[in-house]
Amino acid sequence: MDQRQDPIDYIERTRSQYDALGYEPYTWVEYSAAPPWTALSKPLNEMNIALIASGGIYAHGQIAFHHKDDLSYRIIDTEIESTQLRTSHFAYDMTPARENINVVFPIDTLKTLAHQGIIRSLSRRAYTFMGGIYSARKVRDLLAPHLLKALQEDEVDLALLVPA
Amino acid sequence: MQTALEQTSSLGPGDIFRLPFPFADSDEWKNTVMRPIQKPDGTLEMNDFRTARLDSPQYQSDADQGAADPKCPSCVFISAD
Numbered sequence: 001m002d003q004r005q006d007p008i009d010y011i012e013r014t015r016s017q018y019d020a021l022g023y024e025p026y027t028w029v030e031y032s033a034a035p036p037w038t039a040l041s042k043p044l045n046e047m048n049i050a051l052i053a054s055g056g057i058y059a060h061g062q063i064a065f066h067h068k069d070d071l072s073y074r075i076i077d078t079e080i081e082s083t084q085l086r087t088s089h090f091a092y093d094m095t096p097a098r099e100n101i102n103v104v105f106p107i108d109t110l111k112t113l114a115h116q117g118i119i120r121s122l123s124r125r126a127y128t129f130m131g132g133i134y135s136a137r138k139v140r141d142l143l144a145p146h147l148l149k150a151l152q153e154d155e156v157d158l159a160l161l162v163p164a
Numbered sequence: 165m166q167t168a169l170e171q172t173s174s175l176g177p178g179d180i181f182r183l184p185f186p187f188a189d190s191d192e193w194k195n196t197v198m199r200p201i202q203k204p205d206g207t208l209e210m211n212d213f214r215t216a217r218l219d220s221p222q223y224q225s226d227a228d229q230g231a232a233d234p235k236c237p238s239c240v241f242i243s244a245d
Contacts, residue, residue, distance in 0.1 A: 074240070
């Protein structure tokens with residue numbers, strides 16, 4: 001095995017890529033305040049865990065995402081067979097995810113952990129959207145509050161956010 | 165996954181836990197991610213595989229498109245207005 005390299009500095013490479021493509025410099029979102037922190041109060045095997053993913057996952061029968069700052073989200077019944085799940089996204093190579101959706105939406109993995117008693121349960125409803133939304137403000141002010149309200153209604157203990 | 169979830173009870177704000185699972189046996193793939201590629205004529209080309217930002221639903225297959233429920237009660241659309 002070769003010597004391991006440090007993690008990729010994606011911020012630096014994004015700047016270089018935008019410059020090479022002749023784009024305006026990417027404007028990063030910056031928040032001065034620290035994010036709120038809530039310590040967990042129970043062990044994993046007592047937790048109802050929610051799955052949220054930004055890889056553009058939708059179920060057969062649902063409307064797919066469009067690729068122009070789509071602010072919509074899909075509610076996925078986690079009882080679904082994972083073979084019924086699809087991906088639609090403009091910004092990543094979806095080949096591995098279309099071979100095994102768990103790459104971007106680890107539904108079967110979490111079901112297995114619930115079956116083994118490692119976690120209490122996988123929440124019945126998962127939420128998916130398509131990342132790469134240009135407006136961070138719209139995500140913060142519109143999409144995120146919807147998802148927060150849904151998670152509170154679902155009475156989850158922990159939300160697992162999976163990017164693509 | 166279990167290892168990752170188990171960290172949730174011990175990590176604090178700003179902490180990063182690196183899972184002991186490399187993406188590949190070799191890290192050579194990191195050398196080309198988001199880096200220009202030199203073409204035979206010496207010019208540089210950026211490997212940008214992103215697709216066009218179309219404003220209509222983009223289905224994985226025609227069968228999905230045909231099966232899509234236009235009312236779709238589990239699809240939540242948020243107005244930006």
